[in-house]
Amino acid sequence: MGKVKYIEEIRKFFRESPVVDIESLKKFIPTKDKKYVYTVINSLLKKKEINKITKGYYSIHEDPSLIVYCFKPAYLGLQNALSFHNLWEQETNPVVVTARTLRKGIRDVFGRNVLIRKIDRNYMFGFELCQDGEFYLPYSDIEKTFIDLIYFKQPIDEEALEKIKEKINKEKLNDYLERYPHKFKERVLRLIEIKTKNSPAANLECSEMQTLQNREILTAIKIQRILRSASISDTEKLIKPTETPISMSKEIESLVESLSPIERKILPHLNEKSIEALKKKSELDETSVMRALQFLSNKKIVALSVSKEKIIDLGDNGVLYLKNGLPERRLLHALSEKKEIELGSKEVKLSENEMKAAIGALKKKALIELKNGKIILTANMQEISKKTLEEQFLESLPVKYNELAPEQLYALKSLESRKDIIRIEEKQITSFNLTELGKEIISADLSHAANLIEALTPEMLREEAWRGKRFRKYDISSPVPLISGGKRHFVNQGIEYAKRIWQDMGFEEMSSTLCQTGFWNFDALFTAQDHPVREIQDTFYIKDIKGKLPDKKIVESVKNAHEKGVEKSKGWGGKWNEEEAKRVILRTHTTCLSARTLTSLRNLKNKQGKFFSVGKCFRNETVDWSHGFEFNQTDGIVVDKNANFRHLLGYLKEFFSKMGFDNVKFLPSYFPYTEPSVEIYGYMKEKKLWIEIGGAGIFRPEVVIPLLGEYVPVLAWGPGFDRTLMDYYQIKDLRQFYNNNLEMLRKIKFWIK
Numbered sequence: 001m002g003k004v005k006y007i008e009e010i011r012k013f014f015r016e017s018p019v020v021d022i023e024s025l026k027k028f029i030p031t032k033d034k035k036y037v038y039t040v041i042n043s044l045l046k047k048k049e050i051n052k053i054t055k056g057y058y059s060i061h062e063d064p065s066l067i068v069y070c071f072k073p074a075y076l077g078l079q080n081a082l083s084f085h086n087l088w089e090q091e092t093n094p095v096v097v098t099a100r101t102l103r104k105g106i107r108d109v110f111g112r113n114v115l116i117r118k119i120d121r122n123y124m125f126g127f128e129l130c131q132d133g134e135f136y137l138p139y140s141d142i143e144k145t146f147i148d149l150i151y152f153k154q155p156i157d158e159e160a161l162e163k164i165k166e167k168i169n170k171e172k173l174n175d176y177l178e179r180y181p182h183k184f185k186e187r188v189l190r191l192i193e194i195k196t197k198n199s200p201a202a203n204l205e206c207s208e209m210q211t212l213q214n215r216e217i218l219t220a221i222k223i224q225r226i227l228r229s230a231s232i233s234d235t236e237k238l239i240k241p242t243e244t245p246i247s248m249s250k251e252i253e254s255l256v257e258s259l260s261p262i263e264r265k266i267l268p269h270l271n272e273k274s275i276e277a278l279k280k281k282s283e284l285d286e287t288s289v290m291r292a293l294q295f296l297s298n299k300k301i302v303a304l305s306v307s308k309e310k311i312i313d314l315g316d317n318g319v320l321y322l323k324n325g326l327p328e329r330r331l332l333h334a335l336s337e338k339k340e341i342e343l344g345s346k347e348v349k350l351s352e353n354e355m356k357a358a359i360g361a362l363k364k365k366a367l368i369e370l371k372n373g374k375i376i377l378t379a380n381m382q383e384i385s386k387k388t389l390e391e392q393f394l395e396s397l398p399v400k401y402n403e404l405a406p407e408q409l410y411a412l413k414s415l416e417s418r419k420d421i422i423r424i425e426e427k428q429i430t431s432f433n434l435t436e437l438g439k440e441i442i443s444a445d446l447s448h449a450a451n452l453i454e455a456l457t458p459e460m461l462r463e464e465a466w467r468g469k470r471f472r473k474y475d476i477s478s479p480v481p482l483i484s485g486g487k488r489h490f491v492n493q494g495i496e497y498a499k500r501i502w503q504d505m506g507f508e509e510m511s512s513t514l515c516q517t518g519f520w521n522f523d524a525l526f527t528a529q530d531h532p533v534r535e536i537q538d539t540f541y542i543k544d545i546k547g548k549l550p551d552k553k554i555v556e557s558v559k560n561a562h563e564k565g566v567e568k569s570k571g572w573g574g575k576w577n578e579e580e581a582k583r584v585i586l587r588t589h590t591t592c593l594s595a596r597t598l599t600s601l602r603n604l605k606n607k608q609g610k611f612f613s614v615g616k617c618f619r620n621e622t623v624d625w626s627h628g629f630e631f632n633q634t635d636g637i638v639v640d641k642n643a644n645f646r647h648l649l650g651y652l653k654e655f656f657s658k659m660g661f662d663n664v665k666f667l668p669s670y671f672p673y674t675e676p677s678v679e680i681y682g683y684m685k686e687k688k689l690w691i692e693i694g695g696a697g698i699f700r701p702e703v704v705i706p707l708l709g710e711y712v713p714v715l716a717w718g719p720g721f722d723r724t725l726m727d728y729y730q731i732k733d734l735r736q737f738y739n740n741n742l743e744m745l746r747k748i749k750f751w752i753k
Helices: 003-016 022-028 035-046 064-070 078-084 142-151 158-167 170-177 182-193 200-210 215-229 232-238 250-257 261-272 275-282 286-298 316-324 327-338 352-364 381-385 389-396 406-416 436-443 458-463 490-504 552-563 578-582 591-600 645-658 701-708 722-729 742-747
Strands: 051-054 057-059 074-076 095-098 105-109 112-118 127-132 135-140 302-314 340-342 368-371 374-377 422-434 515-517 541-546 583-586 609-618 630-639 664-671 674-684 689-699 714-717
Touching: 003 035, 022 035, 035 057, 051 064, 051 105, 057 064, 064 074, 064 105, 064 112, 064 135, 074 078, 078 095, 078 135, 078 142, 135 142, 142 158, 142 170, 142 182, 158 182, 170 182, 250 436, 261 275, 261 286, 261 422, 261 436, 275 286, 286 302, 286 422, 302 316, 316 389, 327 340, 327 352, 327 374, 327 381, 352 368, 389 406, 406 422, 422 436, 490 609, 490 630, 490 645, 490 722, 552 578, 552 701, 578 583, 591 609, 591 630, 591 701, 591 714, 630 645, 630 722, 645 664, 645 674, 645 689, 645 714, 664 689, 689 701, 689 722, 701 714
Parallel strands: 074 135, 095 112
Antiparallel strands: 051 057, 074 095, 105 112, 127 135, 302 422, 340 374, 368 374, 515 583, 541 583, 609 630, 630 714, 664 674, 674 689, 689 714
């Protein structure tokens, strides 16, 4: 065995193991040259095929939580475990609790901070492997997490404590506590029975944990601890307090010292009473002003109130008509020159829908009449030149709904039924008022807060420039924006899950291009060349392109099946047109992949196999809540001489049960290229009704024999996949799959079955 083979063995080992250590690799490779392992590792590191987690441990992944496998025995605990058990809403960095003797504190792993905590080996229990994304990681259970929080003197806010109380198993908790000293056990039980407010010291610990991602703040907290432990004289040497007015209360002084720069910028202008005035006076953008107001509201310096109002504005067509004139105005101009125009005439450059809307609007105003297939003008010049209420209304936009005059309301109702001329938007209006505390702070002297340091930098520490300075207090209780991590689109999550199901059942994936010839999409599946489904109203054709047909034997076999039939079939009769089969289309189903796959088995002695596909298809449909011009379909075939109808039902029942439909039933049906055929129905528990989720059957001999060369039973199915996605994600409109609503994409749940 050569060295190259060792490299491939190591690569395989890495693919199968989330974390690999040097010693395991030495045992894994049967070679006396132990240094060779390091050579291979260095080579893979240079090629960036693997990543170093810590000394002697490597992985092909970049998940910092994997470091837990480097310090066995160890588990992920404290706030990290609380977050995993959905008891802590804030984003957390990995926290590793280990009994190993090693350097504690923060480590940088793949660009993220990981906190290492040391625990007595006697307390190394109460954790288990849990699936977290694509890995199984050791997490402490709720009971052990609660004990560890108290053991490491971590604070527990009231909200988290209430959630823990609801989920904790007190019997298990008591069992765990038997291993701890009696006084500690009493403290834990006392806390789980009553609400306990955090002490100032605990709050400091909370601050430390919540600011792990900000090293500057963490360093500032450490300095504060040093100062508290120093003597009074030492402290005076380190920090010289800024003088503050005697009249300022401690509460106000504390608030002033916690004000951020943007809060201090808008504070003197809060009497302006409007957001626009604040923007102008403070020279901040709207986002910064709104953020500052929210911060001040959290400190109860201002009271925010939010109201909603409707704004009427121009839609896309409204912008166009404001520039070029409404359709009825353009029709009036044409009639003012000729007095009458033939219906359907192209003299007026209006679309069919615009012409209908123009005629309806002018007839309603008695400005025209229809006679003998002609549009006849009945209005005088004064009526023609006068602007309509609708035109005047468009010119007045945007306008608030509650400020509309009666004639504007009339125009609004007239235009509302017409496509995208006007748009009604609901805007959120934020207003604010100073509280009594706010009035007191505005009148106070804030000059002493101007020199407060915002952040502790490495340069300040290196040069000891922090001496004699004061730092702004950080408000760690204020709400912060939610962080939305990157993830697959929810449609792709469902598709990947379906693929895994078929692969777990032993199926091989089929794939091909989105563009197919009519031969594979229709002819190979015994769809007549004059079938309505092949019309341009149902199918997207690619203009001026002709595709290539497969081997002449296959083409001739398909042609004979259409013209004369196979076995006892009579075929469709008539002449089969080869040019029609060459036309290129966007595939209307993924069953064309099944046809191609059957052809690939034609020259094999053992014609059998199980194949699947999940892919996008296209049809010329009118887009609405339940239809789209593109959709996803899952297709599959089983080729086997012993396959029968019961096997077909078994495969489908297994697949759909794993997709979430526990209750499935089959009803006889008809499909052009399968016989017998069934429709598949799944029971929706929430709505208490049966819905159609797909169709299936056994391919007809007219499909199998021309492609495979002989008849072998072929089980086949091709249900649409989007209905399953809609049911799982509780989506009521198919268009939501592709509208790229970022808020929805961030909030929508992960596909977990």
